[in-house]
Amino acid sequence: MQSTRSKLIDLLEKNKEQYISGQSLSEVLGISRSAIWKHMNELKKDGYIIEAKSNKGYRIIDFPNKLSENTVKWGLRTKWLGKRIIHHESIASTQTIAHDEARNNAPGGTIIIADEQTKGRGRIARNWDSSKGKGIWLSMILRPEIQPHHAPQLTLLTATVLADVLSNYVDINPKIKWPNDILMNNKKMAGILTEMQAEQDQIWYVIIGIGLNVNHSIDDLPEGLRNIATSIKMETSKEWLLKDLIQEILVTFERTYEDYLENGFSEIKQKWEGYGFKIGQEIAIKTLKEEWKAPFLGITDDGALLTKSSSGETIELYSAEIDWFHQTDKS
Incomplete structure:
Protein backbone atom coordinates (compact mmCIF):
# COMPACT_ATOMS: atom_id res chain seq x y z
CA MET A 1 0.00 0.00 0.00
CA GLN A 2 1.30 3.44 -0.93
CA SER A 3 2.24 5.61 2.06
CA THR A 4 0.78 9.07 2.70
CA ARG A 5 4.20 10.54 1.99
CA SER A 6 4.44 8.78 -1.38
CA LYS A 7 0.91 9.89 -2.28
CA LEU A 8 1.85 13.47 -1.36
CA ILE A 9 4.94 13.38 -3.57
CA ASP A 10 2.90 11.91 -6.43
CA LEU A 11 0.40 14.77 -6.15
CA LEU A 12 3.17 17.36 -6.11
CA GLU A 13 4.85 15.73 -9.11
CA LYS A 14 1.63 15.61 -11.13
CA ASN A 15 1.05 19.30 -10.38
CA LYS A 16 4.67 20.44 -10.67
CA GLU A 17 3.80 23.15 -13.21
CA GLN A 18 1.41 24.84 -10.79
CA TYR A 19 0.75 25.34 -7.10
CA ILE A 20 -1.58 23.02 -5.22
CA SER A 21 -3.24 24.36 -2.08
CA GLY A 22 -2.86 22.86 1.35
CA GLN A 23 -6.64 22.53 1.50
CA SER A 24 -6.72 20.49 -1.73
CA LEU A 25 -3.92 18.24 -0.48
CA SER A 26 -5.72 17.83 2.84
CA GLU A 27 -8.96 16.77 1.15
CA VAL A 28 -7.33 14.32 -1.27
CA LEU A 29 -5.09 12.69 1.36
CA GLY A 30 -7.62 12.76 4.19
CA ILE A 31 -5.28 14.43 6.68
CA SER A 32 -5.23 17.85 8.33
CA ARG A 33 -3.51 20.92 6.88
CA SER A 34 -1.24 20.86 9.92
CA ALA A 35 -0.19 17.31 8.97
CA ILE A 36 0.46 18.49 5.40
CA TRP A 37 2.73 21.24 6.75
CA LYS A 38 4.66 18.70 8.87
CA HIS A 39 5.09 16.38 5.86
CA MET A 40 6.42 19.28 3.79
CA ASN A 41 9.02 20.12 6.43
CA GLU A 42 10.14 16.48 6.56
CA LEU A 43 10.47 16.40 2.78
CA LYS A 44 12.62 19.54 2.88
CA LYS A 45 14.88 17.93 5.49
CA ASP A 46 15.36 14.98 3.12
CA GLY A 47 16.52 17.27 0.33
CA TYR A 48 13.31 17.91 -1.59
CA ILE A 49 13.10 21.50 -2.85
CA ILE A 50 9.55 22.70 -2.26
CA GLU A 51 8.26 26.21 -2.83
CA ALA A 52 5.42 27.47 -0.63
CA LYS A 53 3.46 30.67 -1.25
CA SER A 54 0.62 32.20 0.71
CA ASN A 55 -2.78 31.93 -0.96
CA LYS A 56 -1.30 29.65 -3.62
CA GLY A 57 -0.02 26.53 -1.91
CA TYR A 58 2.92 24.24 -2.59
CA ARG A 59 4.97 23.36 -5.64
CA ILE A 60 7.82 20.86 -5.93
CA ILE A 61 10.92 22.21 -7.68
CA ASP A 62 13.40 19.33 -7.50
CA PHE A 63 14.11 15.97 -5.92
CA PRO A 64 17.17 15.05 -3.85
CA ASN A 65 20.10 13.50 -5.67
CA LYS A 66 19.61 10.03 -4.26
CA LEU A 67 17.71 6.93 -5.24
CA SER A 68 14.23 6.27 -3.92
CA GLY A 276 29.04 -7.99 -30.65
CA PHE A 277 32.55 -8.25 -29.23
CA LYS A 278 34.99 -10.09 -31.52
CA ILE A 279 32.36 -10.85 -34.19
CA GLY A 280 34.27 -12.00 -37.27
CA GLN A 281 37.45 -12.49 -35.25
CA GLU A 282 39.19 -15.58 -33.94
CA ILE A 283 38.41 -16.83 -30.44
CA ALA A 284 39.85 -19.74 -28.46
CA ILE A 285 37.27 -22.36 -27.47
CA LYS A 286 37.52 -25.10 -24.87
CA THR A 287 34.95 -27.82 -24.22
CA LEU A 288 35.17 -31.00 -22.17
CA LYS A 289 36.42 -32.85 -25.24
CA GLU A 290 38.78 -30.51 -27.08
CA GLU A 291 40.32 -27.08 -27.58
CA TRP A 292 40.53 -25.13 -30.83
CA LYS A 293 40.47 -21.67 -32.40
CA ALA A 294 37.76 -20.49 -34.76
CA PRO A 295 35.97 -17.32 -35.89
CA PHE A 296 33.01 -15.96 -33.91
CA LEU A 297 30.31 -15.84 -36.60
CA GLY A 298 27.36 -14.43 -34.63
CA ILE A 299 24.43 -15.72 -32.58
CA THR A 300 21.38 -17.86 -33.24
CA ASP A 301 17.77 -16.94 -32.49
CA ASP A 302 17.96 -18.79 -29.18
CA GLY A 303 21.19 -17.13 -28.11
CA ALA A 304 23.75 -19.77 -29.02
CA LEU A 305 27.21 -18.76 -30.23
CA LEU A 306 27.84 -19.52 -33.90
CA THR A 307 31.34 -20.65 -34.78
CA LYS A 308 33.28 -23.36 -36.63
CA SER A 309 34.18 -26.76 -35.24
CA SER A 310 37.77 -27.98 -35.26
CA SER A 311 36.91 -29.74 -38.52
CA GLY A 312 35.51 -26.58 -40.10
CA GLU A 313 31.77 -27.19 -39.83
CA THR A 314 29.44 -24.42 -38.61
CA ILE A 315 28.23 -25.26 -35.10
CA GLU A 316 26.16 -23.75 -32.29
CA LEU A 317 27.63 -23.53 -28.78
CA TYR A 318 25.39 -23.07 -25.76
CA SER A 319 28.14 -23.42 -23.18
CA ALA A 320 31.89 -23.44 -23.52
CA GLU A 321 34.96 -21.83 -22.03
CA ILE A 322 35.89 -18.97 -24.35
CA ASP A 323 39.22 -17.16 -24.24
CA TRP A 324 38.29 -13.84 -25.82
CA PHE A 325 41.70 -12.27 -25.35
CA HIS A 326 44.03 -15.04 -26.53
CA GLN A 327 47.12 -14.03 -28.44
CA THR A 328 47.25 -15.25 -32.01
CA ASP A 329 50.14 -17.63 -32.55
CA LYS A 330 53.00 -16.10 -34.50
CA SER A 331 54.95 -18.21 -36.95
Missing part, protein backbone atom coordinates in the same frame (compact mmCIF):
# COMPACT_ATOMS: atom_id res chain seq x y z
CA GLU A 69 10.89 5.15 -5.27
CA ASN A 70 9.83 8.75 -5.75
CA THR A 71 13.02 10.17 -7.25
CA VAL A 72 13.09 7.46 -9.92
CA LYS A 73 9.39 7.88 -10.69
CA TRP A 74 9.64 11.67 -11.00
CA GLY A 75 9.87 12.39 -14.71
CA LEU A 76 9.87 8.69 -15.72
CA ARG A 77 8.42 8.51 -19.25
CA THR A 78 7.20 4.91 -19.34
CA LYS A 79 3.72 3.47 -19.72
CA TRP A 80 4.01 0.44 -17.43
CA LEU A 81 7.64 -0.34 -16.63
CA GLY A 82 8.62 1.07 -13.25
CA LYS A 83 5.15 2.19 -12.25
CA ARG A 84 5.77 0.12 -9.12
CA ILE A 85 9.25 0.57 -7.66
CA ILE A 86 10.65 -1.03 -4.51
CA HIS A 87 13.79 0.64 -3.18
CA HIS A 88 16.17 -0.62 -0.50
CA GLU A 89 19.27 1.06 0.83
CA SER A 90 21.01 -2.27 1.44
CA ILE A 91 19.87 -5.83 0.71
CA ALA A 92 21.49 -9.14 -0.09
CA SER A 93 20.28 -9.24 -3.70
CA THR A 94 17.62 -7.49 -5.78
CA GLN A 95 17.07 -10.82 -7.57
CA THR A 96 16.00 -12.51 -4.33
CA ILE A 97 13.50 -9.76 -3.52
CA ALA A 98 12.20 -9.84 -7.10
CA HIS A 99 11.53 -13.59 -6.89
CA ASP A 100 9.65 -13.10 -3.62
CA GLU A 101 7.57 -10.31 -5.13
CA ALA A 102 6.85 -12.28 -8.32
CA ARG A 103 5.69 -15.31 -6.34
CA ASN A 104 3.32 -12.96 -4.49
CA ASN A 105 1.75 -11.83 -7.79
CA ALA A 106 3.64 -8.57 -8.27
CA PRO A 107 2.64 -7.11 -11.65
CA GLY A 108 4.92 -7.20 -14.65
CA GLY A 109 6.98 -4.03 -14.75
CA THR A 110 7.76 -4.03 -11.02
CA ILE A 111 11.31 -2.80 -10.38
CA ILE A 112 13.52 -3.54 -7.37
CA ILE A 113 16.43 -1.14 -6.83
CA ALA A 114 19.13 -1.14 -4.16
CA ASP A 115 21.84 1.34 -3.21
CA GLU A 116 23.96 -1.65 -2.21
CA GLN A 117 23.89 -5.43 -2.53
CA THR A 118 25.77 -7.46 0.04
CA LYS A 119 25.42 -10.72 -1.90
CA GLY A 120 24.95 -9.59 -5.48
CA ARG A 121 25.32 -12.41 -7.96
CA GLY A 122 25.97 -12.95 -11.63
CA ARG A 123 25.82 -15.96 -13.91
CA ILE A 124 26.88 -19.39 -12.63
CA ALA A 125 26.51 -18.16 -9.02
CA ARG A 126 29.45 -15.76 -9.39
CA ASN A 127 29.62 -12.85 -6.97
CA TRP A 128 28.96 -9.34 -8.26
CA ASP A 129 30.53 -6.45 -6.37
CA SER A 130 27.78 -3.88 -5.73
CA SER A 131 29.30 -0.91 -3.90
CA LYS A 132 26.92 1.45 -2.09
CA GLY A 133 25.82 4.41 -4.17
CA LYS A 134 28.31 3.70 -6.96
CA GLY A 135 26.25 1.79 -9.49
CA ILE A 136 22.86 0.63 -10.68
CA TRP A 137 21.74 -2.60 -9.07
CA LEU A 138 18.22 -3.43 -10.17
CA SER A 139 15.92 -6.29 -11.07
CA MET A 140 12.74 -6.14 -13.11
CA ILE A 141 9.80 -8.52 -13.10
CA LEU A 142 8.34 -9.44 -16.48
CA ARG A 143 5.44 -11.71 -17.37
CA PRO A 144 5.95 -12.19 -21.11
CA GLU A 145 3.57 -14.27 -23.19
CA ILE A 146 6.32 -16.13 -25.02
CA GLN A 147 7.42 -19.75 -25.06
CA PRO A 148 9.98 -20.68 -22.37
CA HIS A 149 12.59 -21.66 -24.96
CA HIS A 150 12.57 -18.04 -26.16
CA ALA A 151 13.47 -16.64 -22.72
CA PRO A 152 17.24 -16.43 -23.51
CA GLN A 153 16.33 -13.82 -26.11
CA LEU A 154 15.44 -11.48 -23.23
CA THR A 155 19.06 -11.53 -22.03
CA LEU A 156 20.25 -10.55 -25.49
CA LEU A 157 17.55 -7.89 -25.72
CA THR A 158 18.61 -6.40 -22.38
CA ALA A 159 22.23 -6.31 -23.53
CA THR A 160 21.24 -4.24 -26.58
CA VAL A 161 19.24 -1.90 -24.33
CA LEU A 162 22.27 -1.23 -22.12
CA ALA A 163 24.49 -0.82 -25.16
CA ASP A 164 22.01 1.64 -26.70
CA VAL A 165 21.84 3.72 -23.50
CA LEU A 166 25.63 3.80 -23.18
CA SER A 167 26.02 4.69 -26.85
CA ASN A 168 23.22 7.24 -27.22
CA TYR A 169 22.97 8.79 -23.74
CA VAL A 170 26.47 8.42 -22.29
CA ASP A 171 28.15 8.75 -25.71
CA ILE A 172 30.66 5.91 -25.45
CA ASN A 173 31.15 2.87 -27.69
CA PRO A 174 30.37 -0.33 -25.75
CA LYS A 175 30.61 -3.90 -26.92
CA ILE A 176 28.55 -6.93 -25.89
CA LYS A 177 30.57 -10.01 -24.96
CA TRP A 178 28.57 -13.20 -25.40
CA PRO A 179 26.30 -13.86 -23.74
CA ASN A 180 25.64 -11.09 -21.23
CA ASP A 181 28.57 -8.75 -20.48
CA ILE A 182 28.91 -5.12 -21.53
CA LEU A 183 32.52 -4.11 -22.20
CA MET A 184 34.27 -0.82 -22.71
CA ASN A 185 37.88 -0.87 -23.86
CA ASN A 186 37.96 -4.63 -23.21
CA LYS A 187 36.89 -4.18 -19.56
CA LYS A 188 33.59 -5.22 -18.01
CA MET A 189 31.19 -2.41 -17.19
CA ALA A 190 27.88 -4.26 -16.78
CA GLY A 191 26.38 -7.71 -16.48
CA ILE A 192 22.93 -9.23 -16.88
CA LEU A 193 21.34 -12.13 -15.02
CA THR A 194 18.09 -13.62 -16.34
CA GLU A 195 16.12 -16.10 -14.23
CA MET A 196 12.76 -17.69 -14.94
CA GLN A 197 9.93 -19.62 -13.33
CA ALA A 198 8.04 -21.63 -15.92
CA GLU A 199 6.34 -24.84 -16.89
CA GLN A 200 7.03 -26.71 -20.10
CA ASP A 201 4.92 -24.44 -22.28
CA GLN A 202 4.24 -21.38 -20.11
CA ILE A 203 6.33 -18.71 -18.40
CA TRP A 204 5.06 -17.59 -15.01
CA TYR A 205 7.59 -14.81 -14.69
CA VAL A 206 11.06 -13.70 -15.74
CA ILE A 207 13.46 -11.73 -13.55
CA ILE A 208 16.11 -9.67 -15.33
CA GLY A 209 18.89 -8.38 -13.11
CA ILE A 210 21.19 -5.57 -14.19
CA GLY A 211 24.45 -4.54 -12.57
CA LEU A 212 26.05 -1.43 -14.06
CA ASN A 213 29.20 0.22 -12.72
CA VAL A 214 28.58 3.96 -12.85
CA ASN A 215 30.50 6.22 -10.47
CA HIS A 216 33.34 3.93 -9.42
CA SER A 217 36.87 5.26 -9.45
CA ILE A 218 39.70 2.77 -9.77
CA ASP A 219 40.13 2.72 -5.97
CA ASP A 220 36.46 1.78 -5.48
CA LEU A 221 36.95 -1.51 -7.32
CA PRO A 222 38.26 -4.59 -5.51
CA GLU A 223 41.95 -4.99 -6.22
CA GLY A 224 41.38 -8.21 -8.14
CA LEU A 225 39.02 -6.47 -10.59
CA ARG A 226 40.99 -3.33 -11.39
CA ASN A 227 42.54 -4.75 -14.55
CA ILE A 228 39.33 -6.26 -15.90
CA ALA A 229 36.50 -3.92 -14.81
CA THR A 230 35.60 -0.31 -15.52
CA SER A 231 32.81 2.20 -14.91
CA ILE A 232 31.06 5.00 -16.75
CA LYS A 233 32.92 7.54 -14.62
CA MET A 234 36.28 5.96 -15.40
CA GLU A 235 35.51 6.09 -19.13
CA THR A 236 34.05 9.62 -19.23
CA SER A 237 35.92 11.36 -16.38
CA LYS A 238 32.73 12.63 -14.76
CA GLU A 239 30.03 11.49 -12.35
CA TRP A 240 26.52 10.62 -13.47
CA LEU A 241 23.11 10.83 -11.79
CA LEU A 242 21.97 7.27 -11.13
CA LYS A 243 18.31 8.32 -11.32
CA ASP A 244 18.71 9.69 -14.84
CA LEU A 245 20.51 6.59 -16.06
CA ILE A 246 17.87 4.29 -14.57
CA GLN A 247 15.15 6.27 -16.30
CA GLU A 248 16.97 6.02 -19.63
CA ILE A 249 17.34 2.26 -19.18
CA LEU A 250 13.66 1.79 -18.32
CA VAL A 251 12.39 3.94 -21.19
CA THR A 252 14.68 2.21 -23.70
CA PHE A 253 13.85 -1.24 -22.34
CA GLU A 254 10.09 -0.69 -22.51
CA ARG A 255 10.26 0.50 -26.10
CA THR A 256 12.57 -2.32 -27.20
CA TYR A 257 10.61 -5.00 -25.32
CA GLU A 258 7.27 -3.92 -26.78
CA ASP A 259 8.75 -3.94 -30.28
CA TYR A 260 10.17 -7.42 -29.64
CA LEU A 261 6.79 -8.79 -28.50
CA GLU A 262 5.13 -7.36 -31.60
CA ASN A 263 7.76 -8.00 -34.27
CA GLY A 264 9.96 -10.82 -33.01
CA PHE A 265 13.68 -11.25 -32.46
CA SER A 266 15.23 -10.53 -35.85
CA GLU A 267 15.91 -6.82 -35.25
CA ILE A 268 17.30 -7.53 -31.77
CA LYS A 269 19.61 -10.18 -33.21
CA GLN A 270 20.87 -7.78 -35.87
CA LYS A 271 21.50 -5.05 -33.31
CA TRP A 272 23.23 -7.47 -30.90
CA GLU A 273 25.60 -8.58 -33.64
CA GLY A 274 26.31 -4.94 -34.44
CA TYR A 275 27.54 -4.48 -30.87
